[in-house]
Amino acid sequence: MNILEVFEQFPTQESCIKYLEKVRWGDQVVCPYCKSERTAPAEHRHRCYNCKTSFSVTVGTIFHHTHLPLQKWFLAIMLMLNAKKGLSALQLSRDLRVNKNTAWRMNMQIRKAMNQVEHRNILQGIVEMDETYIGGKPRKGTKGDGKDGKHKPGRGTKKAPVIGAVQREGSVAAKAVDKKNMKGRNMRAFIRQHVNTEKSSLYTDEYKAYMGMSKVLPHSVIRHSDWYVDGDVHTNTIESFWALLKRGMFGQFHSVSRRHLQRYVDEFCYRYNLRNASSQFAFNLTINRALGV
Template structure:
């Protein structure tokens, strides 16, 4: 949409130093000197203190109307820089990184990222091939929970129960900690936790950071949740679907 090639962000900012310059550029691109109503292309258009007005519909509009910039207070220069960054990253860019680059909140960056991707037809999986095997994605809810998996002592043979009774240190050797990942309405994944594994790293390796991460309130998940687009917590008194899935698998 910017329609000009820049070698750096500095060049872009120099070309579009303020809102007026950005607006003029968009009007040139969109209307080329002949303003057309987005509500009725056959209507006459008046210039008013509130912007442009469509005679036939009586509606007001401006160059942002019915574009990816519509109904936002984000400066056009910020939008232009975001477009430059997003379309220039061959492997994609996360909302966390975009927020840092633009000096905006992660929530704002996530919103901008979705609009730009939709406008330019950019798919997050295509722009980041390293995430092809990860669950979730932009706006997708992924639930994560863990449990201990293994046979119950009462169901073991007398011989095994005797060994466990005699050697209390080995009473949990038949148990395996499992982490379950559920992409809501889609894929499921169950992973054993080895002694050398760090659960936050496992979550990052299995769940796209653009996802909506749902976990319990354990500190492990609270910390890793900060790396995600959104992080919600569940009350264990009301089982979430990931927890139910793990129980069924145990």
């Protein structure tokens, strides 16, 4: 999908509604409030004879209550899916001619459809796990947590940790966590949640939180201090994903609160996991999820 294809497939509000109705209901319209099938169409909307309400296809979805043409939503989804390095709210507001707050809200709503909680990818085979730290330069006036008030790099900083695992040639899963939860049992819980431990083996570096992983699945440790790469045992795949995430977050995260970090992580995982899918497939999938189908 590109801009032209969105305009071709969805030239009008009506065509957008029709598409959403087909995806959400197929041939049988169901009242979103009372689940009754006793409904009748009424000008871009439907009436329910059971609970006497009228409703549109966007009720209970990310598209509801926005007063924006659905075409702009579809364009926003397409633009986000195509933006390998992420799409800032400022850029989206320029592209769609909406104000920046609206663009920011659209961005965040679309990220909701990309979440990894309702839709989990189960990894299997050779799985690499690693962690990274997200955060631009600290705000002025905040003190670092180093002894001299300076910010320490890597595992000692106040930057927000993200843990993740990737299947070689496969999908990635990643989670923003509190620094106090960078512990073995949390790491193991993450692996149990996202990896088929019966059919996988795990590669990590020698960070202490990964010790004890062999309780869960076969575990090989790469020693970064060694000058050679021990054959197949490396974490290059997950490190490449972190590089992608960090490049995308750079310049955005200083305005992203810790609270929203997972949404951004979800977006980058989602795009990565669809990297070999057609853009039409990715678009349809995103609409499906946005409708809760």
